[in-house]
Amino acid sequence: MLPELPLILGLSAATAIPRLLPAFLGERFQPPKAFRRWLDAVPFAALGGLIFPGILSADPNTPLTGLAAGAAALAASMLRAPAYGAAVASVFAAALVQAFL
Amino acid sequence: MNDEAPEGANLRGFFHYLGSAQARYTPRPQFHLLRRILLSDHTLQRFLLGLRASFPVVVGYLPIAFSFGLMSHEGGLPLWAAALMSMIVYTGAGQFAALSMLGMGTPGLEIVMAVLFMNLRHVVMNLALLPKLAAQGLRFGLGLRALVSLGVTDETFAVALFSGKGEVLTPAGMLGLNLGAWASWWIGSVAGAWAAGLVPKSLNAAMAVMLYGLFIGLLVPAVRGNRKGLLIALGAMGVHLAARQVLAPGWALVAAILLGASLTFLLPEGDGHAA
Numbered sequence: 001m002l003p004e005l006p007l008i009l010g011l012s013a014a015t016a017i018p019r020l021l022p023a024f025l026g027e028r029f030q031p032p033k034a035f036r037r038w039l040d041a042v043p044f045a046a047l048g049g050l051i052f053p054g055i056l057s058a059d060p061n062t063p064l065t066g067l068a069a070g071a072a073a074l075a076a077s078m079l080r081a082p083a084y085g086a087a088v089a090s091v092f093a094a095a096l097v098q099a100f101l
Numbered sequence: 102m103n104d105e106a107p108e109g110a111n112l113r114g115f116f117h118y119l120g121s122a123q124a125r126y127t128p129r130p131q132f133h134l135l136r137r138i139l140l141s142d143h144t145l146q147r148f149l150l151g152l153r154a155s156f157p158v159v160v161g162y163l164p165i166a167f168s169f170g171l172m173s174h175e176g177g178l179p180l181w182a183a184a185l186m187s188m189i190v191y192t193g194a195g196q197f198a199a200l201s202m203l204g205m206g207t208p209g210l211e212i213v214m215a216v217l218f219m220n221l222r223h224v225v226m227n228l229a230l231l232p233k234l235a236a237q238g239l240r241f242g243l244g245l246r247a248l249v250s251l252g253v254t255d256e257t258f259a260v261a262l263f264s265g266k267g268e269v270l271t272p273a274g275m276l277g278l279n280l281g282a283w284a285s286w287w288i289g290s291v292a293g294a295w296a297a298g299l300v301p302k303s304l305n306a307a308m309a310v311m312l313y314g315l316f317i318g319l320l321v322p323a324v325r326g327n328r329k330g331l332l333i334a335l336g337a338m339g340v341h342l343a344a345r346q347v348l349a350p351g352w353a354l355v356a357a358i359l360l361g362a363s364l365t366f367l368l369p370e371g372d373g374h375a376a
Contacts, residue, residue, distance in 0.1 A: 090314025
């Protein structure tokens with residue numbers, strides 16, 4: 001009936017458990033240094049993995065749309081636009097490519 | 102009972118006076134908690150200080166949350182689901198990642214695993230944050246610790262630790278900070294999902310790239326002057342490309358996160374300037 005509900009509840013657990021764990025562990029527990037180092041790297045790995053190669057198939061017809069969108073977002077954020085500015089730039093680049101193909 | 106001060110130096114009268122004076126100034130029990138919260142412990146002030154400190158986070162969250170609402174609509178998620186997700190999942194990159202994987206038809210378990218790994222960093226953040234909260238006035242018991250912990254994000258963590266002289270670092274201050282950020286996140290999401298119906302149809306196909314633009318917009322400032330972060334991100338891209346040949350899409354992303362982050366052990370320690 002509500003196919004999204006189990007997924008949302010699962011995702012809720014996936015975000016709540018890491019947040020709540022320290023509240024229950026108490027203040028004496030500290031994770032090993034190597035684990036912290038690995039965790040510091042996770043956001044970079046996650047963003048990298050999310051961008052590529054998925055961006056190439058954002059438009060099922062041609063990878064050019066994704067490439068143009070990626071280039072536009074890269075340019076916008078190199079010029080220090082905020083993240084949503086890069087997102088908007090990528091949409092306009094993609095629209096442009098789709099209009100000419 | 103006679104509340105007037107006794108006239109003479111009568112000892113019994115003096116004690117009677119003391120007792121009645123105390124009776125006059127002790128608040129009635131039913132007001133005691135309210136008075137404690139509002140006045141004597143400055144809990145309300147701390148809460149408002151935290152709420153005020155959430156302002157830059159709110160300004161940063163609203164447009165991103167709005168984009169999430171827009172994209173959730175493009176991804177076929179109903180408005181209630183987008184709203185509920187922002188309320189109880191409450192994780193920026195994780196929610197976008199979930200949308201992106203949903204769009205690829207990734208099974209739920211793989212989406213949940215990927216988001217779990219993306220959020221493991223909150224273990225370390227909350228381990229660092231909780232001992233720094235000076236629990237003045239309120240008993241910082243498990244319930245309150247859990248409530249504060251649930252609202253912590255990368256941004257509220259950074260604001261709490263680095264704003265001013267750390268005046269937000271109290272349980273009440275954190276609740277104010279977290280509440281402002283959380284409310285802006287789901288309100289922005291609802292607004293975006295609602296406004297999605299107004300987007301011209303000609304832009305719909307182009308909207309599919311918006312998530313990738315956002316991810317790039319998040320990654321570039323994070324790796325500016327951080328070569329190690331950049332190498333890890335590029336490594337994860339390579340792992341993802343390779344893993345896709347042998348694994349289902351969701352697990353390929355999980356592998357990219359796990360192995361990509363492990364590259365940190367091959368790179369010199371530090372922020373990467375010397376790498």
